[in-house]
Amino acid sequence: MGRESFAIGQVRVRPGSRKDVELPITRLVTGGDVSLPVQIVHGKYDGPTIWVSAAIHGEEVMGVEVVRRLLATLNPKHLHGTLMAVPVVNVLGFMTGDRYLPDRRDLNRAFPGSPRGSLASRIAHLFMEEVVSKCELGIDLHTAADRRANLPQLRGDLDDPRTYGLAKVFGAPVMLHAKLRDGSLRQAATEAGSMVLLYESGEAMRFDELSIGTGVAGIRRVMAHLGMIEEVVEQPAAPTLESRESNWIRARGTGIFQLECELGDMVESGRRLGRTSDTFGRGGRLVRADRDGIVIGLTRAPIVNAGDGLVHVAQITSTDG
Structure with a gap:
């Protein structure tokens, strides 16, 4: 018996295929609709369901390129499990190069959100309901704040044995034990039963090959470790x-x-x-x-x-x- 189709919003994705989905967020004053873009890569074979997300802060564009390059390496006909790729979480901030939403709220302090709260709270709730609730693991991609730069690093709860193990598998130059922050996606997802790895690297509004390449390779190593992909994955250049x-x-x-x-x-x-x-x-x-x-x-x-x-x-x- 084959896998079931993957349901998200009003859409179902067949096994061994991929599909772009637009989850409605709000309507602009001009009458245009704003949606959360998600690509579902629903593997032909059984396996875990994970998400990869970026640009929860609108100026942190590096992760968007990591997601784009990662998706280019995946074939749903060979994939075990399902990947939910969300390249831009803060769509409104991303369009203007702004860290925050139009109401100046930090989306990464609005989780788990509410369907009737502020715009930030509504987006957070949508993400929790349509993405996090379906996944056992998430990898959230970030860069440094404005006028700062970060070395590629993996942050998470290193006291949790499984998180610690996957952080080592990811293979960033540094893995850093990080406490949960109130209102963050990582805190809300952890409380909902998902494990979260947070990748920090590079600068706001900048692409750099070290950050992008380290991110793509690290995610692929984690996916290979989970049995989602079978390709030989290049090992890190140095120990973590x-x-x-x-x-x-x-x-x-x-x-x-x-x-x-x-x-x-x-x-x-x-x-x-x-x-x-x-x-x-x-x-x-x-x-x-x-x-x-x-x-x-x-x-x-x-x-x-x-x-x-x-x-x-x-x-x-x-x-x-």
């Missing part, structure tokens, strides 16, 4: 570093910041990471590492104020060898 704690080194004063480190640098406590000074180069103040670790994030803003995060350093617990 594990971190249980990370902190931003912050500016102690206002000035122009000259960065003297890069993403992925291994630093020792006391190492010089940069220097702040005024517009004439006077009043220089050195910025030094206050712990040993690896640089997983940094600012791209040359002008900083006291308290601004400059360099994000993760302390290394162990190496996945």
